[in-house]
Structures are given as C-alpha cells and as structure tokens.
Amino acid sequence: MDVHPEEEEIITMVKMRVTVLALSLVFGSRAASQPVVAxxxxxxxxxxxxxxVNxxxxxxxxxxxNFKTLYWTTVSETNLAGFxxxxxxxxxxxxxQLNGSLIPCEVCTTGGSGAYSYVAIPKNASCVYVQVVYQSASAETCGPALKR
Known part of the structure; x- marks a missing residue:
C-alpha cells in the first residue's frame, strides 16, 4: 500500500509523542498546572x-x-505566539503533539479574534485539544474537541 508523502509526514508526527510534562518544560508550567475536570x-x-472557544x-x-478537521475560535489574540x-x-x-511546528496566530498583531482549522487529524483520535502558546512561552490547553 502506497502512502502519500503528506500522509507519511502526518504519521511520523503522530508517532512523535510529546507529553504534557515535556511541553510544560518548553512552553512553561501553565500547561501542566491547568485545572482538569475529573x-x-x-x-x-x-x-x-x-x-x-468552540x-x-x-x-x-x-x-x-482517514482524517477529520479541527476548528477553533479565539476570543482575543493578545500576546499569542500560536497553537x-x-x-x-x-x-x-x-x-x-500532532503538528510538527507551531501554528501561527493570524490576528495577534491586532488583538482581535480569529477562526482556525487543521485538516489532518487522524480519524481514530478521539481526544483532541488545542494548546494556546503565548509570547511569554507559557501555554494553555483547551478541549476536548466536540463533534460539530
């Protein structure tokens, strides 16, 4: 079975497992210290x-x-670096972490709200989250994504 280069890249990214602890070391401790509902x-x-939101x-x-699309909206993009x-x-x-590099914010210079999508979420991934990365290197995790 032949795999398209784009699919192979996604498969490679999925295999690269980065735990919340590692993310918190890179982006600050906020990601690991957020309240989690039991x-x-x-x-x-x-x-x-x-x-x-959303x-x-x-x-x-x-x-x-074999993929699904993720959508999210920002309330305000003040001091954001990306997602x-x-x-x-x-x-x-x-x-x-699924994406290989930070997804840049689109309206971070204006502080407005933005709408985003990511089209290469593996269909079997049931717990998908968006992590907001701030210019200060701290991060905040949001989710899980709900079916539209």
Whole structure:
C-alpha cells in the first residue's frame, strides 16, 4: 500500500509523542498546572481555558477519508505566539503533539479574534485539544474537541 508523502509526514508526527510534562518544560508550567475536570479513566478530560472557544471537529476532511478537521475560535489574540494540536492517549493518560511546528496566530498583531482549522487529524483520535502558546512561552490547553 502506497502512502502519500503528506500522509507519511502526518504519521511520523503522530508517532512523535510529546507529553504534557515535556511541553510544560518548553512552553512553561501553565500547561501542566491547568485545572482538569475529573473524568472516568476512559473519557477525555475536560480542560477549560480563557482564550479559545468552540473547539469542534468535523468527521470529514479534505485531506482524505482517514482524517477529520479541527476548528477553533479565539476570543482575543493578545500576546499569542500560536497553537499546537494535542492528542490525549486515554491508556497512558498523556498528551502528544500532532503538528510538527507551531501554528501561527493570524490576528495577534491586532488583538482581535480569529477562526482556525487543521485538516489532518487522524480519524481514530478521539481526544483532541488545542494548546494556546503565548509570547511569554507559557501555554494553555483547551478541549476536548466536540463533534460539530
């Protein structure tokens, strides 16, 4: 079975597991210290944040049948650097970063709100989150994404 170069890159990124602890070391301790709503072992933990709302996914993607699209909206983009997409593994209870590099914010110079999408979320990923990375190197995790 042939794999497209773009799909191979996504598969490689998914295999690169970066835990919340590692993210907090790189982006500050805020990501690991956020309040997490208690959830059963097999559920995705709900993590509330202040700068991102409406984290949803569409089960269809222009990227292909094995992917879904993630959407999110920012309330305000003051002091933002960009975003990461995180997948939560319910078995190991750890987060992995899906994107290879920071997704830049679009209206961070104006402080307005923006709308974003990421089209290459593996269809079998059930606990998907958006991590907001600030210019100060701190981070905030938002999610999980709900079905649209």
């Amino acid at each position: 959830a059963p072992q097999d559920a995705c933990p709900a993590i509330n944040c202040t700068d991102v 984290v949803v996914y569409d089960p269809f993607s222009t990227y292909g049948n 990461n997409i995180l997948i939560f593994d319910r078995g190991s209870r750890t987060f992995s």
